Amino acid sequence: GYDCYPSITKIPNEVDLAVVVIPAVGVPPAMEEAAVKGVKAAIIITSGFSEVGNHELEHKVKEIAARAGMRVLGPNCLGVDDPLTGIDTLFLPETKVLISGEEVIATPRPKLGDIAVVTQSGAFGVASLDYLAGRRLGISRFVSFGNRVDLDESDFLEYFLKDEQTKAILCYLEGIRNGKRFMEVAREVTKVKPIVALKTGKTSAGAKAAMSHTGSIAGSDEIYSTAFAQSGIIRARDMEEFFDMCKALVFQPPTTGRNIVIITDAGGPAIMAADECELRGLKVGVLPEDCASVLKKMKEDAEIPQFASINNPVDLTGSVTSDMFVSVTKAVLQSSGVNGVILLGLHHVPGLQEDYVDKIAAISRNFLKPIIACDIGETEMALYIRSKFEKFEIPSYSSPEDSARVMAALYSYGEYLRSQGCLERYLASFKKRKDSTNTY
Amino acid sequence: GYDCYPSITKIPNEVDLAVVVIPAVGVPPAMEEAAVKGVKAAIIITSGFSEVGNHELEHKVKEIAARAGMRVLGPNCLGVDDPLTGIDTLFLPETKVLISGEEVIATPRPKLGDIAVVTQSGAFGVASLDYLAGRRLGISRFVSFGNRVDLDESDFLEYFLKDEQTKAILCYLEGIRNGKRFMEVAREVTKVKPIVALKTGKTSAGAKAAMSHTGSIAGSDEIYSTAFAQSGIIRARDMEEFFDMCKALVFQPPTTGRNIVIITDAGGPAIMAADECELRGLKVGVLPEDCASVLKKMKEDAEIPQFASINNPVDLTGSVTSDMFVSVTKAVLQSSGVNGVILLGLHHVPGLQEDYVDKIAAISRNFLKPIIACDIGETEMALYIRSKFEKFEIPSYSSPEDSARVMAALYSYGEYLRSQGCLERYLASFKKRKDSTNTY
Numbered sequence: 001g002y003d004c005y006p007s008i009t010k011i012p013n014e015v016d017l018a019v020v021v022i023p024a025v026g027v028p029p030a031m032e033e034a035a036v037k038g039v040k041a042a043i044i045i046t047s048g049f050s051e052v053g054n055h056e057l058e059h060k061v062k063e064i065a066a067r068a069g070m071r072v073l074g075p076n077c078l079g080v081d082d083p084l085t086g087i088d089t090l091f092l093p094e095t096k097v098l099i100s101g102e103e104v105i106a107t108p109r110p111k112l113g114d115i116a117v118v119t120q121s122g123a124f125g126v127a128s129l130d131y132l133a134g135r136r137l138g139i140s141r142f143v144s145f146g147n148r149v150d151l152d153e154s155d156f157l158e159y160f161l162k163d164e165q166t167k168a169i170l171c172y173l174e175g176i177r178n179g180k181r182f183m184e185v186a187r188e189v190t191k192v193k194p195i196v197a198l199k200t201g202k203t204s205a206g207a208k209a210a211m212s213h214t215g216s217i218a219g220s221d222e223i224y225s226t227a228f229a230q231s232g233i234i235r236a237r238d239m240e241e242f243f244d245m246c247k248a249l250v251f252q253p254p255t256t257g258r259n260i261v262i263i264t265d266a267g268g269p270a271i272m273a274a275d276e277c278e279l280r281g282l283k284v285g286v287l288p289e290d291c292a293s294v295l296k297k298m299k300e301d302a303e304i305p306q307f308a309s310i311n312n313p314v315d316l317t318g319s320v321t322s323d324m325f326v327s328v329t330k331a332v333l334q335s336s337g338v339n340g341v342i343l344l345g346l347h348h349v350p351g352l353q354e355d356y357v358d359k360i361a362a363i364s365r366n367f368l369k370p371i372i373a374c375d376i377g378e379t380e381m382a383l384y385i386r387s388k389f390e391k392f393e394i395p396s397y398s399s400p401e402d403s404a405r406v407m408a409a410l411y412s413y414g415e416y417l418r419s420q421g422c423l424e425r426y427l428a429s430f431k432k433r434k435d436s437t438n439t440y
Numbered sequence: 441g442y443d444c445y446p447s448i449t450k451i452p453n454e455v456d457l458a459v460v461v462i463p464a465v466g467v468p469p470a471m472e473e474a475a476v477k478g479v480k481a482a483i484i485i486t487s488g489f490s491e492v493g494n495h496e497l498e499h500k501v502k503e504i505a506a507r508a509g510m511r512v513l514g515p516n517c518l519g520v521d522d523p524l525t526g527i528d529t530l531f532l533p534e535t536k537v538l539i540s541g542e543e544v545i546a547t548p549r550p551k552l553g554d555i556a557v558v559t560q561s562g563a564f565g566v567a568s569l570d571y572l573a574g575r576r577l578g579i580s581r582f583v584s585f586g587n588r589v590d591l592d593e594s595d596f597l598e599y600f601l602k603d604e605q606t607k608a609i610l611c612y613l614e615g616i617r618n619g620k621r622f623m624e625v626a627r628e629v630t631k632v633k634p635i636v637a638l639k640t641g642k643t644s645a646g647a648k649a650a651m652s653h654t655g656s657i658a659g660s661d662e663i664y665s666t667a668f669a670q671s672g673i674i675r676a677r678d679m680e681e682f683f684d685m686c687k688a689l690v691f692q693p694p695t696t697g698r699n700i701v702i703i704t705d706a707g708g709p710a711i712m713a714a715d716e717c718e719l720r721g722l723k724v725g726v727l728p729e730d731c732a733s734v735l736k737k738m739k740e741d742a743e744i745p746q747f748a749s750i751n752n753p754v755d756l757t758g759s760v761t762s763d764m765f766v767s768v769t770k771a772v773l774q775s776s777g778v779n780g781v782i783l784l785g786l787h788h789v790p791g792l793q794e795d796y797v798d799k800i801a802a803i804s805r806n807f808l809k810p811i812i813a814c815d816i817g818e819t820e821m822a823l824y825i826r827s828k829f830e831k832f833e834i835p836s837y838s839s840p841e842d843s844a845r846v847m848a849a850l851y852s853y854g855e856y857l858r859s860q861g862c863l864e865r866y867l868a869s870f871k872k873r874k875d876s877t878n879t880y
Contacts, residue, residue, distance in 0.1 A: 096787070098824075121707055123789075124708030126788045127816035130818060130822055131817055202715045204718065205723075205724035206715035209707070209711040212755070214707065239839040265563070266567070269563060271561075272646075272679060278644065278646065309653075317487075355539055376679070378574020381536055399680050401679060
């Protein structure tokens, strides 16, 4: 058991942090007591403030904190999960007991990793944890900030800029409190680490819903898109892109140009990827001369099938083997005219074995160009191949279009870094990080 | 072992179907022999015809078949998988042996079900089988048609119109051979069963890839969009929508109007769904009067939390219980002003137990309105909830935006049926089917 006290003022030791989880009306008196005790920070989980129109109560809390010099997270939030220190204020237990008595994982805490999650919605926050844990992605820290009576999104971005554990930031927003400051801070952060944002309240129905959720004024959606673009923030169109893009930006370097080559054993899916690349501003043009001549030689030497298509997409057809896939990928990566590679190695063909994943991972170390993998399917082999790629930090997707979209995000981030004169520095630091955490 | 013969002409019995899997150059002589034998139909799996520029060889095959009155599927295809009769010409075995010796499912055959798959790409076709089997969706028949020297997409649509086992058609196309006939046939089919199409080769890079894949001329993308819309075909934007929409159209009735209500325990995800609904032409407006007054009464009677938001989205907050979720859903479905319901029951909150799924399924029987479910997450409880919904044929998605998109597809199909004067008939036959296969 833990020691309990009738009031925070009765605790004999110093108190660094107060986590407030009592009904809304009791929050101001509790905060007064915390102030008396000299507490430095409070997390107010309690809801029932400005999101239900109770602005006065929220203002009272703000005043007490300001007077005492206390920093406040919330109210109407879940607080933090910090895998490094073990501080976890989420009131949702990791498991849930079904009616049958069986205990299942319901609100997991992801392992320690590279991604910081900053979210205005607590519910979406825990859903993110569930998603990230299920995909075996790790978080550096998680913060749900709700109605932001004090600390807001800009404060967290500023914090995560300096946090060494964090390599990329996922940011869910319904509104931004101070646009000018947010853009200033974001511009500094994105020079060093990527930010992927999901901004909801795009339509009138969404904006209305946002108002009654965290009391946010959503504002014009185009203004947000422009502000994000100017700050180097990658804006995700929807929840799926939000997670997909983050994984790619953490695992792979940005591209230094828009020329993408698609290597496949499956014609149809390659057309889907090519379509989506072009729609997103990437180029799936003819193969660069040096690369084309190597592949032509491979065809002449019968290293790849006579009927393989050595255009772009390179289609090695159903007769592909692991070694063909690997040597073609190597030849393509070696060409200076190629900025990124999408691999559509559908596992269904007889000659492609799972060892191609290890071999691709081994050669990828020698190139500072993004590789995105895709395998379609939901049964054993597809899940195995995708998870094997991700063990080697090659992001892997179940749809060709998703692969193309994340490549477009890597291009867009690369272009932003170049425009800020910090692409080379980013790539060098990315390489250093990869070399030091070599998983091969 | 099977009996082998040096030539088809040496087989003593009659032969209904020839499956041709020898190298391209040997195909015409083999077809000549099949003609002599009086074979009625041939599936030519072999590739190396017009997709690699070998038009003459393809023309030869066409001539032989026409002369003999033989129907031909292919060449450059996988042929058929028919779970009803057991005919399966796919040369890809169901399992694959890993290097470790372990045998895993690699190219599954889905169980018998409602969905016909018609695909120009064999590789995408098997990937579809993998996807559908993994999501436990059944197929009526699968046909991969490749270069269509004879039978083409319109023939299959015509066939599946009359096929009682088929309730919806998934159609992957790189090009259409005869636009006029295709539209004529499709118009008849879509009055009775939905067609979801994925048409690739949208961009110049995609069109080029399609040409070297199945020798298809992709044509202008807007023309396809218009032709699909005029024929009542639902066009999927990408692979994911393709499968998502098909599942919704098989499981749920189309909407009879655009008014959608979102019921949630999670504010953020509800905003995402509301945004996507509006972007896709649905309305997430104020609750209809009758429905609003029932919910108001429930609030007064403390049947739902005081701080629940009874706007649209209806946000029952983290204090929701299974019974609250169910009774609110029932009240919403009962309102004549509501055409469809999106349920965002995020499982992370303490009071929502898995029994809400069974209860929702039970009440859904009494309404001919679509219900779409969403639960976010990739760990045990989320997978369990989604799969439980689908057991009751309530389509379930992992992202709020996907739920909104499939609702838009149901609206779009409903509007098409209404424009053709066959909405009532479709709904009646849908209801009859549901009543006869009652899974509750």
